[in-house]
Amino acid sequence: MQARTSIPKVYDKLFAANGKQNWWPGNSAFEIMVGAVLTQNTAWTNVEKAIANLKKAKALSPQAIVNTHPRRLAGWLKPSGYFNIKAERLRAMCWWLLGQGGTRKIAKLPTDELRRRLLAVHGIGPETADDILLYVFNRPVFVIDAYTRRIFARLGLIEGTEDYETLRHIFEDALDSNAGLFNEYHALVVVHGKDVCRKRPLCDRCCLAEDCPASDLSGSELH
DNA sequence: ACCCAGGGTCATA
DNA sequence: TATGACCATGGG
Numbered sequence: 001m002q003a004r005t006s007i008p009k010v011y012d013k014l015f016a017a018n019g020k021q022n023w024w025p026g027n028s029a030f031e032i033m034v035g036a037v038l039t040q041n042t043a044w045t046n047v048e049k050a051i052a053n054l055k056k057a058k059a060l061s062p063q064a065i066v067n068t069h070p071r072r073l074a075g076w077l078k079p080s081g082y083f084n085i086k087a088e089r090l091r092a093m094c095w096w097l098l099g100q101g102g103t104r105k106i107a108k109l110p111t112d113e114l115r116r117r118l119l120a121v122h123g124i125g126p127e128t129a130d131d132i133l134l135y136v137f138n139r140p141v142f143v144i145d146a147y148t149r150r151i152f153a154r155l156g157l158i159e160g161t162e163d164y165e166t167l168r169h170i171f172e173d174a175l176d177s178n179a180g181l182f183n184e185y186h187a188l189v190v191v192h193g194k195d196v197c198r199k200r201p202l203c204d205r206c207c208l209a210e211d212c213p214a215s216d217l218s219g220s221e222l223h
Numbered sequence: 224a225c226c227c228a229g230g231g232t233c234a235t236a
Numbered sequence: 237t238a239t240g241a242c243c244a245t246g247g248g
Contacts, residue, residue: 040230046246047229081245085231125231145229190229 006157007174010208011181014188017207018195021187024135026051029103031060036131037089037123038080049079062094062102089123096121103136111139126164134186140179142171143186147193155208 025044026032031051038047053076054060059068074087096117100106106114111133118129126144133139144167153160158167175181192206 036229039228041228041243042230043228043246045228049246079245081228082230082243083245085243089231123231127230131229143229147229186229193229 006155007152007171010152010155010157011175011185011188013207014192015184018188018191021184021191023183023187024131028060029136030062030097032136033093033097033132034060034090036128036135037093038077038086040082040086040128042081046080050077050083053077053079062097065090065094066098085123092122093124107137111137111141114139115141126168130168134179134182138179138183140172140177140182142168142175142182144168144171145186145190147189148186151189151193151208 024032024035026035034054035047035051038050051060054065057064057076059065059073059076065073070084070087070091073090074083077083077086077090080086097103100117106117109117114137115129115133118124118132119126124132130141130143133141134143144164148167148171149158149160152158158170162170171185175185192208
């Protein structure tokens with residue numbers, strides 16, 4: 001009981017310490033989708049280099065990508081790692097997008113149906129699908145990633161070994177179903193995960209610690 | 224020289 | 237269903 005009711009409070013602390021993040025980085029729906037695939041188990045700085053290569057080659061569109069030989073595409077993706085696999089995944093996503101008639105078309109689908117279709121694409125798993133649902137289609141879906149497991153397990157709010165869907169429902173049930181909130185929350189989790197809570201056994205000096213000044217909301221709960 | 228990064232798929236038991 | 241191997245570059 002204590003555990004689940006604290007999830008909103010963690011958001012308040014993260015927001016108070018880090019402010020608004022304005023995610024997802026990228027200037028178009030398609031760029032966000034490409035980034036979501038390329039960042040799989042990969043540092044974002046490496047993803048930026050690969051996306052820059054695509055832009056320089058004027059290949060940041062579904063048509064351009066399916067018209068590009070996989071070898072050449074993989075070459076542009078090299079800095080983001082797993083380049084052969086990611087070239088296939090981007091191809092699969094682009095074929096799918098073209099077959100669906102573009103993002104404008106599928107934007108009309110209900111969230112459950114859109115999620116099923118995303119998960120049916122080779123190379124799009126639960127987290128990537130939810131990144132796209134949330135940051136492209138503005139759907140109130142809570143994204144679970146490795147940082148989420150680590151941080152909240154460390155805080156004692158979850159075990160950390162729960163499967164993806166279980167965790168997603170825990171977070172979605174604990175919060176208002178608000179895409180803007182989920183957007184900011186996941187961004188804050190990632191920023192916090194990179195920044196402070198790396199290899200420590202406990203978040204002893206970070207903004208989530210009990211005695212941290214940045215975590216003291218002085219009873220002014222924002223929700 | 225290690226360790227890990229905003230995961231997912233596939234083969235095996 | 238539940239592990240483990242595999243993918244691969246770049247920054248710390």
